[in-house]
Amino acid sequence: MRDCIVIGSGVAGLRAAIELNTLNLDIAIYTKDSAKESNTNYAQGGIAVCLSKDDNFDLHIKDTLVAGAGLCNKKSVEILVKEGADRVKELINWGCKFDKNENGELNFTREAAHSVNRVLHANGDATGAEIERALLSKAHTENIEINEHYRLLDLIVENKKIVGAKFHNLQNNTLEYIYAKSVILATGGYAAIYKHTTNPSITTGDGIASAFLAGCTVEDMEFVQFHPTALNYKKAPSFLLSESMRGEGAILINDKGERFMEKYSKHLELAPRDIVARSIFSEMQNNLKDHVYLDISHLDSDFVRKRFPTIYNECLKYGLDITKEPIPVSPAAHYTMGGIKTDVNCKTNINGLFACGECACNGVHGANRLASNSMLE
Template identity: 45%
Template sequence: MATFRHDVLIIGSGAAGLTTALRLPDDCRIALLSKGELTSASTYYAQGGVAAVLDQEDSLESHVADTHVAGGGLCHDDAVRYTVENGPDAIRWLIDLGVDFTRLAGNNEGSLPYHLTREGGHSHRRIIHAADATGKAISGTLIDQVRNRPNVTRFEYRVAVDLILQEHNGEKRCCGAYVHNIDTGETDVILARAVVLATGGASKVYLYTSNPDVATGDGIAMAWRAGCRVANMEFMQFHPTCLYHPKAKSFLVTEAIRGEGGHLLLPSGERFMHRFDERGELAPRDVVARAIDHEMKRLGADCLYLDISHKPADFIIEHFPTVYAKCLQLGLDITRDPMPVVPAAHYTCGGVMINETGQTDLPGLYAIGETSFTGLHGANRMASNSLLECMVYGKASAEHIGATLAGVPEPREHKEWDESQVTDSDEDVVISHNWDELRRFMWDYVGIVRTEKRLQRAQHRVDMLKSEIAEYYSNYHISNDLLELRNLVVIAELIILSAMQRKESRGLHFMRDFPGVNDEAVDTVLTPPIS
């Protein structure tokens, strides 16, 4: 086991973490952690694009207004305006780094050379994209840049266990983290004057999700254990269209297909979205996901369908090559056939509370991207605002760290990870069983539609699981699966507690017991118990 010292420790290698690393001063010694390779983040799998005002017919005020409408009256106007106003600069930064966004065909002299698409909730075409693999293009470019920075040390196949807190001048500060090496099984200490949580969301707490396996809410859980407040954890966004196929694990079908005219269909071939919202397929995600869930339950259907085959085949293949290739691999030709789709947990709208520079309640600790709660998304994130948030707040946090780091004390030596009182487990089946049980009851009881009785059942089960997992954690050597399970049960409890507090139906939180919307829009803020 070893101790490493850096100026800044960044936990997570998605757009938020990579942006922060690249925006920090060149003389800043940075440790960048990833659970797997650097591509092991949700950013890499993002298809749709980044929302920003780039067209003369669009406006910042329109983007602000659309975000507020999608957010169900719960967005913080200062966070919305800050993000939207800094959007164009964030896109220019990505272009300057070399992100190859899709360009318009032909001679477009005097106009924007990039193709902009439209997604649910947006009143204009403002989604800049790289075909339907935008996340891969952004991730690849940022990773290439990070690999060329000698001040960034990459720690791959590492998972953070817990944050390290120390007293400095009478103030409790975050000074690093215990970090588990997945390959060797050892747990090291990484000390730093600033720590950035950029671990993404927590959608793996649900049985069906569009997210990669790493999305287990690690940063939110660690920050909660360290004493940070979280907000609005009840707002879990379910993406309306994930491919329904036994061999298509977590494959999301981009919302841009609906933006370019795709139709949602019942098994009979009938369109239905007009019965739920006048915007039809372009309604915000919460509306579309609930409509699909309603129709599936009403009909007893395993899935519904998304069809764009009425568009020219060349258009489909050019704009959606990733979806086309994936479906073709599974025997579906989307130029001729509709795609079977179901909703799946997709985005965590709540998270660790931060200010405009990414600072949490704990000095020395920052949170960026899906891990954080900025107030931007309100009760429902509008499509393609998430990558924008990563870039905007990644820059803001990096600038604050760079400006204040000189005045931050060096962490003292910290005790090594102690494994002297634990043994190897011969009951790993407990982990897999608890993992399955947790995700199943969260899907059944705390999913797209909720009731008080379901939430009470979920709370009862999460209390039992917490004690079982705590006992297991105390007696056996840790592993990646155990650490993720330990974090997921914290996430489940936070979602349940938040959902039980909200006595209304707003945005992504739909309660049958309280179908109306309260007059006053209030955030759900949870404060950790004093240990």
């Protein structure tokens, strides 16, 4: 029997395993697909953190609480913001390369509902992939065992105590029972159950479902965040067009070429995600269209290509040039605020079972997550 198994290999699972490894425990990671295939790897915009001289903890806490529509757990938010800065410094020390400005300083950008520029990004719009790379590199350096293509089926509970998990080994099509004194679920959310989603197909809430069936309390499952701007074009997938595009000056227009966010919020395109998504939906309904347009073509084309290389190249695959034309977009399921109820130490109501990251619900995001707080969590 192992001391602990971590289920999931995104930022939450990898960081948990790295910390456990410092305690000389017998641990292993089990993950549904390849180690890097997770929501983390697809995250574009960045990671929100209070490290800029123009920022402070109180501002970040306030922005998070406002975005959460009054339903955040303030204690969770304070831990996120105040401890997050050291965790990001740690990531940098482990080799994570965030973008820097011409002076060699960390380059902060702004996203919706942030009062100051506090979002770090990497390789323009591939922040998640860089964080995943750095954490996987650290895990490999520490010789942490990672078992790929293990799909969680059930948690094994005896006398209200976790004792392991049942997996479908997808490589050899067998069932495997892995026993452990404790289990950490870091299995992500469930946004891929929606027809229109920015998530990879593996994001189907396996961990949340298994925990619920095992007797865990789940909460806030109705709070699903729809990202306002996903590509909506012919047979193209609902590819995420990062909020940081609007942070850099992109605007939303309807099919008549009219900028419309002024009708819905004084914050315009940088209102909280739920407000922008509902505003877009209203425009779509009012104009009997299935999309609006995101326009960044008024900015310098070289800047746009350098700042958003992933988005630029993905859109080009479908004959769309973001430097020259507005791009059709509509809301798509993106993030799940609800999940397995935990305290601030990630404990569930089952002894020995913990949950962290998107599959967990500790109240840090309330009813609507502040942009780029997910990576920090």
